[in-house]
Amino acid sequence: MSVADGTEPLGRVRDLAEALRDAGVPVGTGRLVGLARAAAAVEPDDLYWAARATLISRREDVAAFDRAFASVFGLPERTEPPLPEPVPDRRQRVVAPSDLSTGDDGSSDTSLASPVETLRRKDFASCTEDELAQIARMMARLRVRAPVRRTRRRRPARTGDPDLRRTLRRAMRTGGEPIERAWRRRRVQRRRLLLILDVSGSMSTYSRALALFAHASLRAGPGDWEAFAFGTRLTRMTRALSVADADVAIAAAAAEVSDWDGGTRIGASIRRLIDEHGRTRVVRGATCVILSDGLDVGDTELLAEQMARLSRLAHRVVWLNPLKGHDAYEPLARGMAAALPHIDVFRPGHNLQSLEEVADVIARL
């Protein structure tokens, strides 16, 4: 590669930046300046490494960088072992499921007259479209709060541990005599909330209401909470659900989730979640809320294993099962039975009232 002579390389460096930008990797002018200085410091043969060190800062971008570099300069002499393929773009558009909620499509005659209290206790599965819309409005007022944890940072307080720094400052006023003492305490911080929503076929009568719950929770949260949906595969819904309007948000989420109303593989989905996000704060230390009926067609051994992993990583695991709202329900489904030992809180989630209660429970975990 004879690239570092004359003025022509500058143009090619610009081409490289263009190619990277086309591939969706942001390359600012600052980085280009960095590259110019780096390229001057090394031999021409090392341009590949110099450019790689200056232009990108994520491992995921290495593949895009290699392609861009190859297209502009030809193949680099040292080829790295191929990186695992980037996570496939899961935004495959599918026909948005038409019946996310109930089979009862607006042919209601009594619902609007129902008192609020009745509606709060009404099973989502038997709600009409209008009732769900009303519930959505009530959910928007639901304040889901995550539990707190103590951080290592401290703040001034009236009581607590001695705060020598401020004590000294105050002692200045009294001629160096620490008469008025100051105290400090550990600061507390809210934990993150992680919602995992079952959108498989068996949940179809609940999934719309539960998606509304997820939407309301994320809206109420501090902005770093996450929501995922799964059926046979896992999809991140956080971004789609961040839109203010609940209907728009859920339509967007439905468009991203390609397996809405399909089968269920909870174990594999949770495994995917932990593999991809287990080492980030999405899962670690978070309060994890799973909304599912636990009717798993997948491998129950895998489910038990992955639930165990999840419970080790997360702060608490809450499982909301709409079926639990029925008096006769017992967690006999194989999947549910396998998951049960790893759950901290097991509650119904079949109507608004139960979700409101859960919101309170979560805050105290």
Add this chain to the structure above:
Amino acid sequence: MEFTDVEQLQQALARERYIADRGLAVSLYLALTLRRPLLLEGEPGVGKTEVARTLSRVLPARLIRLQCYEGIDAGQALYEWNYSRQLLYARTLQEGSLDPDRKAAELYGPEFLVERPLLAAVRAGSGAVLLVDELDRADEEFEAFLLEVLADAAVTIPEIGTVAAETPPVVIITSNRTRELHDALKRRCLYHWIDYPDREREVKIIRLRAPEASQALAESVAELVGRLRELDLAKPPGPAEAIDWTRALAALGIGTVDADSAGETLGWAIKGRDDMAIARRALIDRLGG
């Protein structure tokens, strides 16, 4: 020591028993010549921290390490006043007859300043390699704060003044990617992802770090570790584990790994019960029960 080209640096590192591939060597060379912080990422155990240690030996420079953790703050990273001493001193001053202005100046004199890693590094300037280890563990706010110090290689202490480095120290930042670092910080840094070494290089690394092991043992361990990395493990073994494992085997007087010795010492390479089960099954397939 000044390096005039990448090879020279690479060789100097090798003399200190660190085998850097070309990419890493170029990144380090650029970090030295351009005085830009180098952000190193990679799986645990690929030698991110070790790079900084070795670099400090070859330069030679003082290694100043800042281990990050959740909740780390300026008092632990930059500087802190020795408050108890100040309080005592304040009381003795009271008995004397100094005027109040002098008192404050004396009370916040350099002798009461407790130097923490970042201040130490700025003071040492080019005489230091600053290792900011596992930055991803610190809070996001801390990153912004670190960025400020790195940008100017200067620290302002209101009571004393600004401490600035004439030549900034060499800065190596490592991250295990438990979270994504902020773009502002990344933009300021050179970046290198340290991959697992290939078989040949891994054997070299093992031989250098575990000189008591034979070539045959090093080769068999490198081969096995390579296999283990292909499995679906939560924590695949890195070169650090390969070295530990080899040393354990060598200490037991084993010449090459077989099914028994591998099974008995597997805990040196695999950390975690679930991984252990997967690895054992694979070992049996590979080496026979």
